[in-house]
Structure formats: structure tokens, C-alpha cells
Amino acid sequence: MSAHERYGRLETHLRDRRDAGRSLLVPYVTAGVTADWTDYLHAYADAGADAVEVGLPFSDPMLDGPTIQEASHRALSLGATTIDALTRLARARAGIPLAVMTYANIVFRHGATVFCDQLADAGVSGLIVPDVPCDEVDELSTVAADAGIELVLLAAPSTAPSRLRTIAERSRGFVYGVTVMGTTGERAELADSARAVATALRRHSTRPVLLGFGISTPGQAAQASGCADGVVVASSLMREVLSGRGPAEVGASVAALRAGLDAGSAT
């Protein structure tokens, strides 16, 4: 990493908090999944989230398990669109940085430049596109950087050491360590591969390393905080949202995750 690299809003925020000794918590919500979905952003922020990952629904989410698939499907059948989601985000003012997660076809539909400018206009800081791996990222990372959007790259348990280095270097905002070889979804235990991915990524960069996929409980979050700078939690929260639990109730689950992380990083 160049000494002159200037961190964006998302990364600056996460670094500051991490460097102050805090384990980072990034909960997820699918845009448009309910009429009042932006209320979850506020609930998450109030419950101690450090940033929020907002999923823009796609009809064919290749890397998602049943829960997020259903959330995307529900949002689309309620008429969710990128434009509407971003307009609502712009108005929401959650007070913490936002990173959008979506698939390549949504990003490239009207060109990556248009898309990244729309994100910037909506006040979004980060972008995660799981089906654009680092070999295909050139155009997008340039365009994102020009728009002031931090393009977060993912690393997987199968990623070779030399690629891990590239990913850690080229990622912006944070590095997303995928804990398992599989899709998003709740899992009973934190996989051993999680530790290996996080440890390797941290060796290559001082950038915050967040683990995601399968982290569902405060205990797992605490465990993950032993080897990474923080966690992304999606499916377990979205299961609650899908079952009709409102922002306050799901916010309580985020607070429990926060407590788990705080306890974990204290030990």
C-alpha cells in the first residue's frame, strides 16, 4: 500500500474505530424488502453498527443462499428499483457509512460510471460486487475511485496467497473475507477457514478485515473478532425481517451482536 493512499470515508471511519480498540459490526439489509426498510438503518446505527451493508436486489443472486434470495425476491415483487432505493438512502441519513452490495448486471446496466455517480449522489461510500472478482475489476475500480466510491473486494478460502495480497492491496474501504466455500446463509459454527482467511489478509495489509458469510450469533461474532477486525451479518437478520420483525426487534439482535463483539474483543 502506498504511504500516500488517502482513505475514503468508509475506510477512515472503520480504521479510526478499529484503532480505538473496537471490533467492527456491519449488519445488512435488503433495500425494498419492506415498505419501511430504511428504518432498519437507523435501528442498526442506534444498536452500535459501524456501517451498514445495503443489498440492491437482483433477480439472479448467484452467491446468495435461500434467505437473501427470498429477501431479494420479495423486494423485487414489491417493485424495488435501484433508483428508488438510492433516493430513499439519500433521504435516510443513517449517520454511519453505507456500502451497497449488488451484482454486476445492476452495476453495468447503464454503465459503471452512471451507477457509481448515483451511489455518490445518494451518500453511499462503499460498493461490493461479489461477481466481479479482482481480474475483472479494472474498469470498475477506476470508475468507482473517480466517483469517490470505495470498491470492496472479497477474498475466499480458496484464494491463493498471491491473489490474497492483490485483493488486500486493491480493496478499498475494507477487505471482505468470505469465511466459507459456499453461499450466504446461517451456519451452526464459524468455519476454521474463516481464521485462515482473516489471518492471511491481515498479514498483507493494515486495511480493516471483516469476515462475513455464516456469522449469525453473538458468540460467532465474538469468535470472529479474535482473528479479524469485525464482521458482516446478513442472513440471520434478514430471516428476522422476513418473518415480520420490525426495526426495534431486529435492532435488538444487532445490539446483542454488538455486545458479543465487545465481550470478544475484551478477552
Next chain:
Amino acid sequence: MSIDISTPGVDAVAGRSRSLMADPGSAGRFGQFGGRYVPESLVPACEQLEAGFREAWADPAFRSGLARTLSLYAGRPTPVTPTLRLSAELGVTLLLKREDLAHTGSHKINNVLGQALLAKRMGKVRLLAETGAGQHGVASATAAALLGLECVVFMGQRDIERQELNVFRMQLLGATVVPVHSGSRTLKDACNEALRNWVSQVDETHYCAGSVMGPHPYPWMVREFQRVVGEEAREQCAALLPQGQPDVVVACIGGGSNAAGTFAGFVDTNARLVGVEAAGGAAISSGAPGVLHGYRSRVLQDENGQILEAHSISAGLDYPGIGPEHAHLADIGRAEYPSVTDEEVVAAVLRLARTEGIVSALESAHALAWVLREAGTPQLPTDSTVLVTLSGRGDKDAAQLVELL
């Protein structure tokens, strides 16, 4: 015992067509299309497959093993049959490349035997496939049985209902058929599910793509495995036709594998190349550039980038994308991609059955329907010579046809 089957024709044709329909390089690009848009978890598997395929394809022993299997097991070469009564009625010379006569009843077996032999060589123990019409699933189950591999086939619930016979055939061959209930419950969703499943079993499982789609190296590799269709047809046409080559070469397009294999044999001739899409699944004429199932191509989608459901009478063409190389051939004007309606397709099945005694698959009848529509027009002038790849036989569609007729 080793028998060298790499006939001069193979290398000569490959050499001649170096610039078009050639090796797309390590990035897997066909012009602006192709690439490898997959989750990071799958990148190493794709890289490993590309290396494995490059090595195998350069290895005469692998090629001869595949060629032997294709001839001794799959029934290659399939003939080119000149039609007699139909040609006379249409006023054009119509020849059929008979992939319906290949083992399991369609061209799909060519690709699958190639991939299954490669998977075995790479130490994989399981084939994972998606299927629409069931032909690719049947071919995968067949190759898996032949080579002692496990086989799991993802199939949309709607297709399971449309293609009962093929579901039974797959099960008979020992494969597990997994119904997919998400989305449109057709081929597109079966692809999603197969790719998701592959992420979790990538070490021991080979994802056996059914067409020239998916992340690099699939579009290229599948085209190379289907190249045999075009190369055989080219030699057979040379022997059958006074002028040596057909004026027009036509094949139906789902993902585009039979068309890609056919075109590969003729891309360096003067023949017009025509890929016929289903009107309700016309990714070239109605789609826009986009990314689906790991590759960039033309894709049926709405203004917001959501993938649209394709609609076709034939399960095998019910797919909103098209192989990236076809999108490129369309871009540069080397091939054309018209579409035909379901009604034209049913009429074509009947006409071929009653004039030539051949019951084609609904998919294949798309190619034929275009010929029936255009014969005698400036598109296909009287006295021209046209080769149609009959990609498969119609037995699987019998139940559906009973309802339609």
C-alpha cells in the same frame, strides 16, 4: 495401444480459423463479451479448469481417447442427410446434420463426453449439471455412468413437468435430479442453483456446463468440444455438394452450443451463418449487454437490470442469455440471429416428419422453421444450398406435442 486420430482436417481447420472462433486467451474475451464474472471462491476452480483443458486439448492422447469414445460409444460421425421431398417443395437444397442420431439423441453428448473425460483426468468424482430440456442432463448422466462418476442434475420444476421422460431417463442412469423452485423454475434458475452448489463442492466436483455459456473457459471449451459437428459437416458437405460448401448454415440457439460447434466448421468459408432464436427468448435481438451466470453477453433484461424470463415452447431454448461468442459474431456481422415463433416451430416439426420421416426436437425445429419461412425469398433464394444442424430428436417432446396438436 495408442491410435492417433488427430486427422489433418482437424488441425488444418483450427489453423485456418485462427482469427475468428479461436482461443479467446486467458481473459476469455470475445470482443467485449465473455470473461469470468464469478465469486472469488470459484476463480481458482475456473483457473484450474482452464489449465486442465489447455493441457488436455494439446495432448494427442486425450484427443484420441475422446475421438474413440465419440465414435465407438456415441455413434460419430453422424451423417449429413440430403432431404429429397422437402428440398423439392422448397426449391432449395436442404441438408441436415443429424445430431439426432448421436447417442442419447442430441448434440449434447459431444460436449459432455469431452467434459467428463476431462473431469476424470483432473481427479473429480462428481458431475454437476443444469438442464432445461433434459438433453444435457441425460447426456451428463450417461457420461457419468460410463466413466463411474456421480451425477447431480439441477432442473427447474416447470421443465421437470414438461420433460417427464428425460427426468426418468436421468434417474434410470443413476443420476440425482434436483428440482429448482426459485424464479421462473426453468433453465436460468437451474443454472443459478448449479453454480451456487458448485461453490460448496468445488474440490471434488466438476461443473459440467450444458452450453457455450458460463465463466471462462466454458464458452470456449464447450465450443471446442462441439467443433466436431461443424468439422464433420464441412467434410461431408464437400463430398455431397457439387460446389463443395453450402451457401447458408443454420442452427438453433439456446445457449448456442450446437450453433457454435456448427459455425466453427464454416466460419472461414463464405457461408452465411444463421443462428435461430426463439421469439420469446431472443437475447441477441431483444437483449442488452449484461452479465449473467458468470459471463458478459447479451441478456434479456429490464430497464433496471433485472433478468427477464424467456418464453419458448421448447425447454431447451427457454434461456435469457446467449453464449458470449455469438454476441460477438453478431456485433461484427459474421453471423445473423433471427427468431421464429412457437407456431412456426410446431409447423416445422410436422412438415419435416411428413416429408422426410424425421421427428426433430422442438429446439432443432427452430432452425428448420426459419428455412421454411425464408425459402424462396431474398433471405434464402431459390436454388441456394442450406445446411441445418438438426440438434436432436423429438421423442422427448412427444407428450407436449400430443397436447399441442
